Amino acid sequence: MRRMLIAGNWKMNGLSAEGLKLAETLAQRLQQATDYGDPPPPACDLLICPPFTLLWPLRDAIAGSGIALGGQDCHPAESGAHTGDVAAAMLSDVGCSHVVLGHSERRADHDEDDALVRAKAEAALAAGLTPIVCVGETEAQRDAGETLAVIARQVQGSVPAQALAGAERGLVVAYEPVWAIGTGRTATPEQVQEVHAALRGQLAELLGSARAEAIRLLYGGSVKPGNAADLLALDDVDGALVGGASLKAEDFWEIAAACPA
Ligand code: 13P
Secondary structure, eight states, X not given: OOOXXXXXXXXXXXXXXXXXXXXXXXXXXXXXXXHHOSSOOOSEEEEEEOOGGGHHHHHHHTTTSSOXXXXXXXXXXXSSSOTTOOXXXXXXXXXXXXXXXXXXXXXXHSOOOHHHHHHHHHHHHHTTOEEEEEEOOOHHHHHTTOHHHHHHHHHHHHSOHHHHHTOSSOOEEEEOOGGGTTSSOOOOHHHHHHHHHHHHHHHHHHHOHHHHHHSEEEXXXXXXXXXXXXXXXXXXXXXXXXXXXXXXXXXXXXXXXTSOO
16 A cells, blocks of 8 residues: 655745744644644645755754655766755755656756656665656647657656666656646546556556555646545545645645545
8 A cells, every 4th residue: 555645846935934834834733633633644644845945944843743855856966066956965964855856847947858857866766865756748748649658758768767676765756747737727637547547557567566556656736625635536646746735834734634544
């Protein structure tokens, strides 16, 4: 059984005061739910991925709460002359367990291709992090009937299959249709299940079925309290990667609470 994962990708949002408040509110809610059971704690793992600048203060704010911390990117190299970049070991050092890689915003804004995403994922695994590799088609690709082919190509190119074989950490894959990100348009449950089932099959081919069964597949793209339950009930959906709604403690909590027990 895969335990669900609800991950908040704060993107480039959050100054220290509001970021701390958001993280502290979530940590308190989880603590209360765990201590008193009314309402019960959500049936999922919680992860927040703030901007790099907030990782250090948030590490203390959520220490011991059970909420995990993740980065939003890393460089493929271990260290060196890469001004402005952050190495996977630095994320690990500051308390991260996960790192989001190959997000469509990075693929678009920074010309990241599959080979680079895979190199970053290999670096993340080597630093003891779990990579969350993002894939997803554009609207034009969906309209042209290319969705599954695009996803297959991205998985083939970005998943660090060889590095995973010896890694202590696993992998998370997030399906984020580009046209659903930040648009308020969510993929339908049928569209999501179709892609997730195909993803699972492809991961089984690439990594073997036992490993593929253990990989959590997240859906991302305008996940909100109002649509979370329908999406999280799907067979091959093991959680959500939440953007905008993760910036409001109440909404993020409600999404987590929608995980089937
Ligand atoms: P939104 O939830 O704001 O659509 O963003 C999704 C996303 O890109 C998460 O990584």
